[in-house]
Amino acid sequence: MSRKEIRLSGFGGQGIVLAGLIVGKAASIFDGKNATFTQAYGPEARGGSCSAQLVITDEPAAYPYVTNPVVVVAMSQEAYTKYASQMGEEVQLIIDEDLVVPDKSQENRILKVPATRIAQELGRSAVANIVMIGFLTAVSDVTSVEAMKKAVLDSVPKGTEELNTNAFNRGYECGKERIKAAGENQ
Amino acid sequence: MSRKEIRLSGFGGQGIVLAGLIVGKAASIFDGKNATFTQAYGPEARGGSCSAQLVITDEPAAYPYVTNPVVVVAMSQEAYTKYASQMGEEVQLIIDEDLVVPDKSQENRILKVPATRIAQELGRSAVANIVMIGFLTAVSDVTSVEAMKKAVLDSVPKGTEELNTNAFNRGYECGKERIKAAGENQ
Amino acid sequence: MNGNHEEVNIEGLLRADRIPHIWCPGCGLGSVLRSFLSALIKSELPLDKVAVVSGIGCTGRTAGYVKLDSFHTTHGRAIPFATGLKLANPELKVIVFSGDGDLSSIGGNHLIHAARRNMDMTIICVNNFTYGMTGGQAAPTTPLNARTSTTPYGNYEIPFNIPYLIAAAGAVYVSRWTAMHVRRLEKSIIEAIHKKGFSFVEAIAPCPTQYGRKNRQATGLTQMNYYRDNSIINHGADPRDVGIELNGPINVGKFVDIDRATFSDLQADILDKAFPPESKPQTETTRT
Amino acid sequence: MNGNHEEVNIEGLLRADRIPHIWCPGCGLGSVLRSFLSALIKSELPLDKVAVVSGIGCTGRTAGYVKLDSFHTTHGRAIPFATGLKLANPELKVIVFSGDGDLSSIGGNHLIHAARRNMDMTIICVNNFTYGMTGGQAAPTTPLNARTSTTPYGNYEIPFNIPYLIAAAGAVYVSRWTAMHVRRLEKSIIEAIHKKGFSFVEAIAPCPTQYGRKNRQATGLTQMNYYRDNSIINHGADPRDVGIELNGPINVGKFVDIDRATFSDLQADILDKAFPPESKPQTETTRT
Amino acid sequence: MSRHGLLEGEYFMNGDVASAEGAICAGCRFFAGYPITPATEVAERMAERLPEVGGTFIQMEDEIASMAAILGGSWGGAKSMTSTSGPGFSLMMENLGLGAMTETPCVVVNVQRAGPSTGLPTLTAQGDMMQARWGSHGLYGIIALAPSSPQEMFELTIKAFNLSEKYRTPVLIMTDESVGHMSEKVVIPPSNQIEVFDRRKPTVPVSEYLPFKPDADLVPPMGNAGEGYRYHVTGLTHDERGYPDMTAEAQEKLVRRLIDKIELNKDDIIELEEDEIDGADVVVCSYGISARVALLAVKAAREEGIKVGMLRLITAWPFPNNRIKELAGKIKAFVVPELNAGQMALEVERCAGGAAETVLVGHMGGNVHDPQVILKAIRKASK
Amino acid sequence: MSRHGLLEGEYFMNGDVASAEGAICAGCRFFAGYPITPATEVAERMAERLPEVGGTFIQMEDEIASMAAILGGSWGGAKSMTSTSGPGFSLMMENLGLGAMTETPCVVVNVQRAGPSTGLPTLTAQGDMMQARWGSHGLYGIIALAPSSPQEMFELTIKAFNLSEKYRTPVLIMTDESVGHMSEKVVIPPSNQIEVFDRRKPTVPVSEYLPFKPDADLVPPMGNAGEGYRYHVTGLTHDERGYPDMTAEAQEKLVRRLIDKIELNKDDIIELEEDEIDGADVVVCSYGISARVALLAVKAAREEGIKVGMLRLITAWPFPNNRIKELAGKIKAFVVPELNAGQMALEVERCAGGAAETVLVGHMGGNVHDPQVILKAIRKASK
Amino acid sequence: MKYWRKPLDQDKVKPVHGRIHLLPERCKGCGFCVKFCPRDVLEESERVNKKGYHLIDAVREDECVACGLCEAICPDFAISVTTEDEMESTSV
Amino acid sequence: MKYWRKPLDQDKVKPVHGRIHLLPERCKGCGFCVKFCPRDVLEESERVNKKGYHLIDAVREDECVACGLCEAICPDFAISVTTEDEMESTSV
């Protein structure tokens, strides 16, 4: 029985929860697997730290929580410290490179994406989460590309499809590049 | 262990509850026995049927309800029908003779007092209950005369002591007469 | 209201098998109830579509005496219950008939919120200045200085001026009469029933047993006489001026009669905009 | 208030170990809190005798930030809790600091009853037109047509005009300012604190996260600008005229400032009559 | 915008939303509620969806009003629901009793959070299970279901409506923040494949109808307001006509039936999920999120060779006394993990009657059990 | 009129009034309440008496406000009380939880009447016993006493105040209409002979005081508002300072202690009355009015030669688990007469753990048991 | 100060004659009908009903104008009026 | 329609000079101080704090008249003003 655990983290307001829901929807509805999405947040309505967890399995999962993630995404320094910095080599780590300064020890293996910067370039920093999803799709096998694309389109407000598709693609491309670069470096 | 059960009944507004409380106070505070007073009433605030029960014992009574009364007082027809008409020979029955027409079968043995009429003569029909208490004291050994007198004075509003003492005395005298008459008849 | 007029008399609107009622001799509740039933008949509403909701109290027992769909709920909760009833079946004419304590003490919040929403219902609030059923304690309507079983030394709370409060909360119709004004009360209830939105009729009534006796008005008749001698008909009075004091005058009349969209009107407006009539409900079958 | 003035600054009145607070960027609550603390200092009350009581909500978190005896109670129940506190220890100056939803929705009944009794306390009601803490649902203050998470098609309930309601219920002091009017708000709070009886200050404040974003005022600053551009200072306005509409003007100012005996005044009056001062408590030993 | 009507297909949604969709599929057309974390999403979804299916949503001034309103709504003929969490649930207790007394079908969803009092508003717990049974004063029976997943939130909400209509009684959904806020795939079948039960209507002429005269199953048929019955409904003890009857005899007759109509129909009401119970030494009995966490421990224990069965309470109330008694005779111990200080565990212990040990694995809430703790308890109990 | 101060001597009074006098003797000086049959006389007596002893009475707008007000009153430094019956008790549940969470001493008198809902307002029952334990959401411990006579209403109200001050917790008086409305002699000792316990005040300097840091007995000393502590009190899960702490760890620490401070002090709290228990075959376990009715049956059974003991629960909660367990090993059966469909009987059954049979003699309320019915149950159980 | 007019609506009532009907088991002797009858038709009698309430008598029934006020004000639904001609209830 | 006057109480403030102190870990970048400063002293900067909020700078501190409005309006207790002479808080 395959079980993949993923954590997306950042601060409230970055769209982490939406990102998690998109991944969950992609896996469960469009990839036909099972996904359980849970979230953790502080008492703040906005601005606190925030984390979205996903468990993706073939058979329905009984235990819905993340204990051994295969991927951790961190979009804020606080989130990085809390969720990523202690993770061992086997865990794939992704950060927004402008918002997080990783520990020395992880510096080399960590995957970096200027998600917020790309989003700003696209004219709306709010789509940084979609850029990140594109990146995640490129660098991991969490879901299929098709499923993730459908999930994004299915989840964003009407009228913003193009913007979000662009964001996804920019992230995806960036991911492919970085993977390639990393491969070449080794 | 001596146990005496007494029931006073009539309609709401006649002061049945106060009468019961006076008897209870007389027995427990001024005669030094134990008394448990309970009451039963309908949903009406006024005008419904109403009954006050007393259990008077030497030792504190566990079971506080009246099942075998030694005396039943009825001050309304409804109360008579409900509480007195089924009572056997061993139970002493007292009625207000102007308000209750007893069953033929009980006609002869029943004790009658024109309590309300006497009260009206005294100028306040509200003291019919005290007349009745005087009568009860005379015809039964529920409490001592002294105790009952103290209890009456202790329970009525300030300024009405004289009226109530008169009412008690008139009831008491009437009781003594009736008893005497009854004795002579036999 | 679409006629469908039914031949019925007061007796036919009573649950005859429950009369005589439990109310005390001289209690004004029966008089108010009669005015209400008479108003109901004259209003020519289809009676199968009239529901009466009461809370708890002597007044609250009303629901048990009217031969209509009638609900005797919990203390203070007649109005939210009635709200559900009305929204689930908008065809119903919902009338809340309850006491001053029930509606303005424990139920005060529901009262002001239903008025605010302009929920389409009629409230008949019998104000006897006390909690009759539990033995005559102070109510939020008890005048300053009055004696009750919880104000043995005199009431030291200032009472509500209910018409003012209700007007401020948003009611579109507010009137006050006493149990003695049987005909005017009846007329006012008819008006209230026909009024769209939240209409409120305060009916002042004797409670000789619990209130009158403690305040030198030992019988219902004394209280009714008091109403006769001290009522001032004052239609259109500013509600803020109609507060009641112990042994003071009682302003009666119609104080508020305005027009304002009801909850359901506004709901329809907004939902019709969101879902233009042509967009019919449909079953969506896409996987999303 | 008998001076006993203490040298203290705002920082000293905050639980510094709990700052930064949980409120969102651009939330107006912090500004209102600051006006309150500043008012408190200027009021020169002995601070050991000041208690702050809050209900539940973003605003309700206030009690947790002030370094005073402070109580964070249940949703809607700050006022009755405060009533007990005050009556048990009349030396205390009791201030209720809570949200519009807390005070006027679930707590509406306590609000009007405390006003009716003229209970000696000061209410600071932060009105952000929504339930911030639970995610921006409609409140009884939400303007008609506004979007919230429970009015996705627009709000179809008419909001309360809170100053009017509170005035009708009996408050002796009623004012309204916005979070932008920091100085006037502060001044009004000082007045309210010194007022004997039930004083009520409504402070309109931005909730960009839950209310603003859904209603084209995405940041706290947009909302503050709106207040600046649309507030009308209208001292002495008739409270019935100060209702608020979506995108409409906001009347601010002091609307009510009257004198009326408080609960405790009346209680003392009546009990002093019943028990003339010479009748000292004594132990009764007769058997009755 | 267009009215969407009923949904159908696969959706990724959280438990709260799934419950709202279940309600709509069950025919719920009136919702009165008040926001509270972590149940707010039920109300928000209903606010959005009810207008799309021709129903009415109203946000009331508090939970007391919400509960009263759904009783009124139900008598008005609409299947009615509210949702809340602990503090609001406490406030609903009085009118929940009115619902039980007046035999009013309705559904109350309680998404439990950690208490007492305001506690941990956003964090999970299962501390209201006994309150669900005993929270209103006086005597009454109640039905409470305990979903473990969004899919079950959907399905059990439908079941809750069906049971409430069938037995004319309020039915509770007792879930927890974990399940309410977790998103998973929810499969919504075509509406014609969903079994929906509507209240049994009177078959006698209007003039003969007695609103509280039960049929053989102890449940009285129910006419709605406005249908001409002109009946009386009261929270006082009443006779079959609905008239107040202030006697101990009427109380005995009515209240006994209110309890019996649930007790005696237990077999129809109770739903349990059993897994490898036969031959087990230890049975883990749990519900809601705790059952899912416990399953991890159960599997681990099985890998260690321990014979452990799993009994999941899908129906929490009425409690499956008989099944527990039966199992107690066959096993060594029950292990009961729950997010409270022992609630359903007390019932298990009572029914086990000493024939099997009962081991509570309590937890004050705020998060879920560490499965290791449950595993340890299983190990110990199996010895 | 003159102020009477404290009473002393013998009085003929009903249970409600006796409870009010007990409160005054215990030092209660703040009462907030709302009328309800059959508890109204408590409030009425307090309205009359508190001004005579320098206390304050207020009639609130409802029971929710009453409960909230007494919590405020207690923090204000006054021993505080309210009284109610079923419907009002249901409404108090949320704030009762706040009282438990904030460790606020106070006393709530519930004079039980027959329910559910409005039920039989003037008639007796014991249907709220489980609600007393479980009626508020979330986890907490509670103390509940069950008087059987006006004299006990007086004495146990004093005890209730003492326990509430000692353990910083709301304490319930769970009596019934029968006891509340029955008048008997009540002996009020001179005030210097009444043992009164006041809350333990902080001994540390004001600046060091932590309002939720317990002493060894798990109870934190309590300073009052206005004494300069400037503390924070919240219904949220909190640390020893009283600051909100939104973690499962804080929850575990705090709530566990709230439960333990009562559980672990059980020996000090629990009071039972036992009669001829040694060598008994059957023990009748009852409380309140039912215990008095049962005694008649017990005596009759003894006359028939049946060895029957009587165990009266003076403390209903915390439940005397250990004593029941101990007895279960020695006797054949418990017979539990109560005016409900089985509440304390469930606890007896649980604790008996199969070692002794538990026979419920239930009754829906409205009047008391026929002692013959109890006698029959005793006879049967003794076989 | 007193804006009081009585009897109510008297002017609108046709001067017909009325007959008074009492349901004795309902009457609680409150005296409202006696007191508020504009024609002083009714009086309290010595007769008591089963519950002990004094019943009322239409001692001056000839004076009755069938205005219906007694019926309308009676809190116990105990009294009704018919007109001499129709013997029907005049007020619904 | 607009009865608005600004800045608040400006006339009462003595023309002293002020110094601005920011507690960067408290600032949430709401911009209230920037917007409502009557002398336009403050500006949003590029600097962000740990939580990612843009901090403000007193770019025209010389213009500051120590009116205290920025301090009074700051919802995060993040900014304070001292007068040049005393280095003390002007507003309590």
Ligand SMILES: Cc1ncc(C[n+]2csc(CCOP(=O)(O)OP(=O)(O)O)c2C)c(N)n1
């Ligand atoms: C929750 C609750 N609290 C208290 C009561 C007791 N109670 C019954 S009626 C009543 C007062 C009724 O007063 P009002 O509404 O004025 O009616 P009235 O009897 O005066 O007509 C009270 C307090 C109750 N039934 N339920």
Ligand SMILES: Cc1ncc(C[n+]2csc(CCOP(=O)(O)OP(=O)(O)O)c2C)c(N)n1
């Ligand atoms: C009894 C109860 N119901 C509901 C809630 C959930 N709740 C918490 S805060 C809140 C609304 C607060 O709104 P408001 O008072 O306006 O404060 P804001 O957050 O807007 O400052 C609600 C409904 C609760 N805690 N308790």
Ligand code: SF4
């Ligand atoms: S107690 Fe008062 S209100 Fe109730 S029935 Fe009697 S008179 Fe009427």
Ligand code: SF4
């Ligand atoms: S949600 Fe609104 S009220 Fe709450 S902290 Fe954020 S902005 Fe302020």
Ligand code: SF4
């Ligand atoms: S109908 Fe009119 S006139 Fe005739 S008795 Fe009645 S009140 Fe008097």
Ligand code: SF4
């Ligand atoms: S008004 Fe009715 S109840 Fe009163 S005396 Fe007349 S007939 Fe009898």
Ligand code: SF4
């Ligand atoms: S003190 Fe006044 S002038 Fe100086 S920066 Fe602040 S707001 Fe501007």
Ligand code: SF4
């Ligand atoms: S007002 Fe305060 S929080 Fe807002 S930007 Fe200025 S210093 Fe920062």
Ligand SMILES: [Mg+2]
């Ligand atoms: Mg009343």
Ligand SMILES: [Mg+2]
């Ligand atoms: Mg708000």
